[in-house]
Amino acid sequence: MIDNTTERSKLPKWLQDTQNKSWEPEIIISGLMLTSLFILPTKLFEFCGMLVQDFGVEYISAWLILIYLSIIINIFKIFFIVHLLVRLAWTGMVGLSYAFPKGVINENLFKVFSHHEFKKPAELVIKLERWCSIMFAFPVYIGIIFIIISFILFLFLSISTYFELSIMYAIGIIVFIALVYFISSLLFKNSAISRLNATSIPSTISSIYQSNLGKWPVQISVVVLMLTAFPSVVTDINGFDMFLNASQLNDKWLPKSEFYYDNHEEEQRFARSFINSAIVKEQHFMELNVAYYAEDERTSRKYKEQVIIDNSLDSLNWKSVNTAEDLINIYLNDSLIQIEEWQYLNLPYTNQRVYNTFIDISHIPMGLNHIRVEKLTFANIEPIVTRWRVRDKWALIPFFKTTN
Numbered sequence: 451m452i453d454n455t456t457e458r459s460k461l462p463k464w465l466q467d468t469q470n471k472s473w474e475p476e477i478i479i480s481g482l483m484l485t486s487l488f489i490l491p492t493k494l495f496e497f498c499g500m501l502v503q504d505f506g507v508e509y510i511s512a513w514l515i516l517i518y519l520s521i522i523i524n525i526f527k528i529f530f531i532v533h534l535l536v537r538l539a540w541t542g543m544v545g546l547s548y549a550f551p552k553g554v555i556n557e558n559l560f561k562v563f564s565h566h567e568f569k570k571p572a573e574l575v576i577k578l579e580r581w582c583s584i585m586f587a588f589p590v591y592i593g594i595i596f597i598i599i600s601f602i603l604f605l606f607l608s609i610s611t612y613f614e615l616s617i618m619y620a621i622g623i624i625v626f627i628a629l630v631y632f633i634s635s636l637l638f639k640n641s642a643i644s645r646l647n648a649t650s651i652p653s654t655i656s657s658i659y660q661s662n663l664g665k666w667p668v669q670i671s672v673v674v675l676m677l678t679a680f681p682s683v684v685t686d687i688n689g690f691d692m693f694l695n696a697s698q699l700n701d702k703w704l705p706k707s708e709f710y711y712d713n714h715e716e717e718q719r720f721a722r723s724f725i726n727s728a729i730v731k732e733q734h735f736m737e738l739n740v741a742y743y744a745e746d747e748r749t750s751r752k753y754k755e756q757v758i759i760d761n762s763l764d765s766l767n768w769k770s771v772n773t774a775e776d777l778i779n780i781y782l783n784d785s786l787i788q789i790e791e792w793q794y795l796n797l798p799y800t801n802q803r804v805y806n807t808f809i810d811i812s813h814i815p816m817g818l819n820h821i822r823v824e825k826l827t828f829a830n831i832e833p834i835v836t837r838w839r840v841r842d843k844w845a846l847i848p849f850f851k852t853t854n
Contacts, residue, residue, distance in 0.1 A: 476586050477537055480530045487527050491686040492718075494519050496800065499719045502693045504803065506744030507611050509694045513687070515603065520686040522596050524679035526589055533585045540578040547571030584663075591655040598652075614748065692721035695743045696827040698841040709847045711739075716799045723823045723845035732816075732853045735808040738780065739795075740823060740845075742803035746774035749828045758828060763838045768826055775805060779824040782809060811851065820848045 498516040501507040547570075554568035606624060609615070660668050691697065692708060699722075707713045711726045723740045730736055752758045753771045769776060780787045793806040809821070823845035828838055 476533070476582065480534050480537070480586070483526065484530045484534070487523055487530070490523050491520065494523070495686065495690065496717070496719055498690065499693050499721065500800075500802075502695070502745075503719065503741060503743050505611060506748055507607065509696075511607055511610070512693070513690060515607070516687050516690055517683065518599075518603070520683045521676070521679055522592070524682040524686070525592060525675055527682070528675060528678055529585060529589050529592075533582060536578060536582050536585065540575060540582060543571055543575045543578055547575055584659075587655070588659070591652055591659075594652045594655075695745050695825075696829055696839060696841070699843045699846055704846075709845070719800050719802050720797075720804070723821075723847060725821065725847055725849060728849055730811070730849050730851050732851065734810060734812040736811045736849075737806065738809050738821060739804040739806050740778060742774075742794075742805060746777050750774045750777065753828075763826075766826070766838060766840055768838075768840070771826070777826045778805070780807075780809070781822040781824060782811070783814060783819055784822065814851065816851050816853065818848060818850055820846060822846050 494516060498512040501512045501515070502509055550571060553570040556564045556566075556568075602624075656668075689705065706728070707715065707718075708721060709724050710728050711724055713728075714720065714724070720739070720741050723738065725736060725738055749758070750771050750773055763771075771777060775789075775792050778789075780789060787809055789807050791807070795804050795806045796802065797804060811819070822843060825841045825844035826838060827841060
């Protein structure tokens with residue numbers, strides 16, 4: 451690493467004073483940011499679920515957004531955690547330099563170590579201070595890049611959702627623009643746009659790091675950082691596949707909190723269908739809720755307007771599709787239940803929309819029973835797949851009927 455001590459001495463005194471006192475806001479900012487970053491993954495998960503359910507954003511788009519934002523959050527976590535740990539070591543060395551300003555007294559060591567030349571505590575403090583400053587500045591670079599990329603992604607997401615474009619078209623447009631930008635950068639290196647891009651804040655910060663720390667060490671550090679963040683990203687996105695409306699439940703190890711209200715966190719969304727409790731005392735009716743998906747509204751509207759032309763629906767022996775509720779069938783112990791009327795409710799805390807009804811369970815036996823939700827979906831991944839599909843196990847809710 452290049453020693454910039456001489457250059458630093460040429461800086462204005464006010465800037466040197468600010469640099470010397472920068473550790474105070476660094477620690478405060480790192481602590482506050484870490485507190486927020488450990489809360490964000492849950493909020494982010496719910497936000498992406500809301501995009502799918504309430505706004506009709508394609509699952510793949512929301513899934514990519516969740517992964518992208520989770521990577522950013524976990525990279526920031528790593529930086530701020532490491533920064534606080536180095537600051538902890540720095541604080542210890544500051545105390546050590548105060549207690550023993552002379553450092554090591556070679557004459558008092560064992561002979562095997564007495565001939566070594568040790569660094570003074572003040573030198574270690576300065577070295578740790580430099581590394582703290584280097585690490586704390588890097589999130590600024592990531593943050594600026596993150597804002598720019600996020601703006602572009604959400605712009606394309608809004609356009610593709612509003613015009614109901616397939617994610618394949620959106621990806622194609624993004625790749626085309628990226629190629630145009632890359633080729634124009636090579637062909638017009640001395641243009642005003644290229645000079646503006648080269649001298650921008652993100653480019654300047656990146657160049658500072660690469661020129662002082664080395665090109666390859668910086669690139670390798672970024673790769674290592676991404677690999678370190680990967681396990682946390684996998685944890686953050688775990689379970690989001692439940693929001694894939696066109697999928698079927700295939701895993702027998704299903705989370706209990708997804709199907710019973712009394713086991714669910716108040717501020718989390720339901721991805722499929724749920725009842726109040728796994729234990730149902732002897733009663734005549736049981737409340738059932740089915741999560742609303744804006745995609746179903748769009749599918750039923752296109753079917754009525756005959757925008758969707760697919761003869762495979764005739765072979766499925768499905769009822770006519772006039773509303774989004776017509777895409778749902780409810781089975782009680784594999785017996786089809788006729789739902790006379792659905793209620794449209796908003797859940798507390800999350801404001802999630804659900805279809806609500808009551809099912810007659812007076813005739814079923816005591817003991818283990820189950821409710822199965824069957825759903826008709828339209829797979830529309832143009833130009834790969836465009837056809838109707840029945841998900842006979844879109845949701846499966848076991849419950850125990852008892853007299854107590």
